[in-house]
Amino acid sequence: MSLLKLALPKNGEAVLINQKRDALTLTVDGFSIVTFDRAGRWIGAFLDGKNYKRGIDNRVMEKWAYRNDDGAKIRQRRDLGDDEKKALAERLYGLAGHVRNAMQQGEALVVDQPAADPATWDGAIAWLGRVSTWNDERLAEERERFLQVYKPITILPPDQYLALVLQITEGCTYNRCTFCDFYRDRPFRVKPIPEVQNHISQVKDLLRNRLGLRHVIFLADANALVAPTDYLVEVFQLINQSFDLTPSDLAASEIAAWRETHPHWFRGIYSFLDVFTGHHKRVEDFAVLRELGLQRVYVGLETGDPALLTFLNKPGSIEQARDLIHTLHGAGVHVGIIVLVGAGGDQFAGAHVENTALVLNSLNLGRDDLVYLSEFVEHPGSEYAQRAARAGIRPLSKGEMRDQMEEMRARFRFDPQNRPKVAPYDIQEFIY
Numbered sequence: 001m002s003l004l005k006l007a008l009p010k011n012g013e014a015v016l017i018n019q020k021r022d023a024l025t026l027t028v029d030g031f032s033i034v035t036f037d038r039a040g041r042w043i044g045a046f047l048d049g050k051n052y053k054r055g056i057d058n059r060v061m062e063k064w065a066y067r068n069d070d071g072a073k074i075r076q077r078r079d080l081g082d083d084e085k086k087a088l089a090e091r092l093y094g095l096a097g098h099v100r101n102a103m104q105q106g107e108a109l110v111v112d113q114p115a116a117d118p119a120t121w122d123g124a125i126a127w128l129g130r131v132s133t134w135n136d137e138r139l140a141e142e143r144e145r146f147l148q149v150y151k152p153i154t155i156l157p158p159d160q161y162l163a164l165v166l167q168i169t170e171g172c173t174y175n176r177c178t179f180c181d182f183y184r185d186r187p188f189r190v191k192p193i194p195e196v197q198n199h200i201s202q203v204k205d206l207l208r209n210r211l212g213l214r215h216v217i218f219l220a221d222a223n224a225l226v227a228p229t230d231y232l233v234e235v236f237q238l239i240n241q242s243f244d245l246t247p248s249d250l251a252a253s254e255i256a257a258w259r260e261t262h263p264h265w266f267r268g269i270y271s272f273l274d275v276f277t278g279h280h281k282r283v284e285d286f287a288v289l290r291e292l293g294l295q296r297v298y299v300g301l302e303t304g305d306p307a308l309l310t311f312l313n314k315p316g317s318i319e320q321a322r323d324l325i326h327t328l329h330g331a332g333v334h335v336g337i338i339v340l341v342g343a344g345g346d347q348f349a350g351a352h353v354e355n356t357a358l359v360l361n362s363l364n365l366g367r368d369d370l371v372y373l374s375e376f377v378e379h380p381g382s383e384y385a386q387r388a389a390r391a392g393i394r395p396l397s398k399g400e401m402r403d404q405m406e407e408m409r410a411r412f413r414f415d416p417q418n419r420p421k422v423a424p425y426d427i428q429e430f431i432y
């Protein structure tokens with residue numbers, strides 16, 4: 001990391017340029033912040049009290065928060081339209097151009113001497129030069145490039161938002177849970193190995209010079225690990241040949257040095273798996289994949305209440321869920337369990353809380369496992385919404401969902417010395 005602190009006396013501005021290996025962050029007067037990748041695309045920003053995030057597919061999400069009359073923090077987000085994206089890009093690139101011009105025309109004073117060396121200055125000028133080659137039109141073309149490589153990435157677990165996604169399968173094998181519309185636009189298919197090979201090359205090309213921002217590999221779409229083990233072994237071997245996966249036999253003390261010499265290192269491979277598809281695999285199957293880098297599998301448990309599962313039309317029993325987690329743990333693979341807080345509204349609330357806590361408490365979850373509490377999102381017109389209306393179910397309010405989340409947490413009885421991380425999961429904040 002190298003920091004450059006500048007004063008632009010003409011406008012009385014203070015500028016901070018923070019260069020890391022894979023990202024440059026520019027801060028003007030402490031309140032306007034923008035981050036660019038190595039090639040010069042803007043990837044994140046903070047302006048006028050709002051956060052902006054731009055995905056690889058050139059989607060831009062605006063996020064902000066405020067306190068309501070009761071003092072509760074309300075988080076809001078929305079996608080920007082094309083004109084708004086254009087205006088934002090012009091503003092961000094204008095900011096970078098303004099600083100670069102001031103530096104080139106001798107109107108920027110370095111204020112933290114002797115900390116900044118000439119290489120830091122030259123590096124910043126060169127980086128801002130790359131930034132100056134971008135505009136809204138060029139960013140929009142990125143979406144086309146993205147769609148030549150991927151079907152839209154509709155969801156990832158929160159700790160995987162910065163993953164390198166490999167879409168080795170498309171869609172969901174089932175696609176009929178009443179609440180889920182993530183993959184309704186595509187049939188399920190497993191890509192043949194030559195296509196996976198080609199996909200890996202395309203992904204590497206697309207993400208060239210921004211690979212260093214990503215340190216985990218996620219296999220998409222909904223349940224990629226349902227594919228036969230022999231096929232998965234071939235895929236995992238290809239991944240190992242194509243990317244620098246941190247060797248599993250390194251001692252903890254050796255990992256930092258190894259990663260220093262492998263700037264595009266990856267921690268391992270991650271994926272979703274549903275209970276009804278996962279329970280066909282044995283410990284030995286997952287153990288082979290573990291050897292080849294599989295670290296954690298995310299399982300959509302949704303609820304521990306069998307009646308609610310039926311209402312959601314989600315296949316797989318609670319017993320199968322227990323078996324699957326047990327099998328994964330037996331193979332040394334960690335799990336991320338996803339629970340739908342608020343599913344089933346007022347009618348299922350009591351049983352949902354009680355049974356979900358009972359199931360989670362029985363899974364022997366440890367510190368390398370995760371529990372995600374995801375606020376239920378009801379899509380108007382969905383099969384879930386129609387069923388709920390017929391059953392007279394009242395959806396929980398935001399406040400009631402927060403209460404339900406707290407009730408669940410209060411019932412969790414994990415080993416205090418080895419407890420899993422429990423975190424909220426807002427699927428509406430997902431952007432890739």
Ligand code: SF4
Nearest residue numbers: 172175176177180222
């Ligand atoms: S919840 Fe999972 S299994 Fe159900 S339709 Fe969605 S992706 Fe498929």
